[in-house]
Amino acid sequence: MNQKMLSFKLNRLVIACACSFPIMSFAASTTDAEIQQLRxxxxxxxxxxxxxxxQQQSNQQSLQQIQASTTKINTENTPALKVEGTRLKTKAGAELTFYGNVRADASYQSEGGSAARLYNQINTVPLTGNNESSDRLKASLAATRLGLDFKTATSGKDINAKLEVDFLGTNDALRIRHAYMNYGNWLIGQTWSNFAVPDYMPETIDALGYVGGAVKRTPQVRYSHKFSPITNVVLAAEDAKDESSNMRLPALTARLNHQLNERVQLSARAMGTEKKTDTDAEMAWGVGLGAKWDVTDKTMIKADYYHVKGDSSFVSWSNQGFVTNANKDIIARNEFDSITLGITQQFSPQLRGTLGYGYMKADQNDAYINALTDKTKANKDLWQAWANLFYSPIKPISLGLEYVYGEREAFAPAPNGSQTGTDNRVNAVAMYNF
Structure with missing residues (x-):
């Protein structure tokens, strides 16, 4: 109803009433027609x-019906995942962050490994003249990654968890990279090994890294303790996933991290684990030392060193950790040193590059070497050198190009006399991070 019309009628009635009183008091000439008009x-x-x-009552009833219907719809269709502002929440109330990337890798292999997968195979590249795999173009999207971070607030400390997968399993099958929960100083689940950490490896395009470094994720129980803002220790019991050994006890690892100053970080690590066959058992051990140095705001140097005896599960590309006789007695253990060193330069906000070098050398243990069935498949030493550039035209997109050259020297020559195999590749990658 038009409120202006109603106001106009009321005003007119008030004026009429006000005027009628003097007329009634001083004159009796008011006609019946005028009285009837006023009525x-x-x-x-x-x-x-x-x-x-x-009309107002009808509008109010309609509004109440709409509100009741909306409430019923929201109650009956509450999703397991909902958005609150800019945050996602699960049905149980945990805050959720979804992340990952779409990654396309390509490699032109001048010389290298025979496996269909394009990533590093330096320890198994064919010796020269022996079924070499040359002039091959390979491509894959198997390193595409999906991840979820969870956080639940409690009366004490927050509970955090992570689940991250990629497609680098057998035949590009989905595999778990990280799956763990973290409460206070404790972590339970699968994540980077406490001994073989990738933090000190120079940057590469290759998803597995190069010789001298380690890319290892293990199921573990981990405890961290902070001595000061610049020093902490991490202790862990890990399943090393060593197929050559029957695990009876977990591997024990320890890592001491120290911030020397604003630009230098150091990490000292130790590992001890039992290697067991059906009839015998021996101890394997290792130590590691890593360093990161921010020389300037745009220049970083990384270095990592390992010395390991009796184990091949933690540090990548090494020979088998031990050899046995016919009775499955452990008769000798492999011992090796490895190092990787690299410098990364940030040329601009969009462009950076890395030069890197990695080297691994096995001890000349005659008992170990003589017990090997095929000495051409075990390596006296390995090395690789690489150079790459990464360019990000816009923030979510990263493009990379890399050249790598490396060699392996076997303990014994092949029938044609060759004792050296070569890895010679150009790698490229395109990533969309979300």
């Missing part, structure tokens, strides 16, 4: 007010 106007005004009240 008609009052009656019309009452009708208008009744219609306006009925």
């Amino acid at each position: 008609d106007e009052v009656k019309a005004l009452k009708l208008l007010m009744q219609q306006y009240a009925q």
Whole structure:
């Protein structure tokens, strides 16, 4: 109903009433027609007010019905995942962050490994003249990654968890990279080994890294303790996933991290684990030392060193950790040193590059070497050198190009006399991070 019309009628009635009193007091000439007109106007005004009240009541009832219907829909269709502002929440109330990347890798292999997968195979590249795999173009999207981070607030400390997968399993099958929960100083689940950490490896395009470094994720129980803002220790019991050994006890690892100053970080690590066959058992051990140095705001140097005896599961590309006789007695263990060193330069906000070098050398243990069935498949030493550039035209996109050259020297020559195999490749990658 038009409120302006109602206001106009009321004002007119008030004026009429005000004027009628003097007329009634001082003159009796008011006609019956004028009185009837005033009555008609009052009656019309009452009708208008009744219609306006009925319309308001109808509108209110409609609004209540809409609100009740909306509430019912929201109650019956509450999703397991909902958005609150800019945060996602699970049905149980945990805050959720979804991340990952779409990654396309390509490699032109001048010389290298025979396996279909394009990533590093330096320890198994064919010796020269022996079924070499040359002039091959390989491509894959198997390193595409999906991840979820969870956080639940409690009366004490927050509970955090992570689940991250890629497609680098057998035949590009989905595999678990990280799956763990973290409460206070404790972590339970699978993540980077406490001994073989990738933090000190120079940057590469190759998803597995190069010789001298380690890319190892293990199921573990981990405890961290902070001595000061710049020093902490991490202790862990890990399943090393060593197929050559029957695990009876977990591997024990320890890592001491120290921030020397604003630009230098150091990490000292130790590992001890039992190697067991059906009839015998021996201890394997290792130590590691890593360093990161921010020379300037745009220049970083990384270095990592390992010395390991009796184990091949933690540090990548090494020979088998031990050899056995016919009775499955452990008769000798492999021992090796490895190092990787690299410098990364940030040329601009969009462009950076890395030069890197990695080397691994096995001890000349005659008992170990003589027990090998095929000495051409075990390596006296390995090395690789690489150079890459990464360019990000816009923030979520990263493009990379890399050249790598490396060699392996076997303990014994092949029938044609060759004792050296070569890895010679150009790698490229395109990533969309989300």
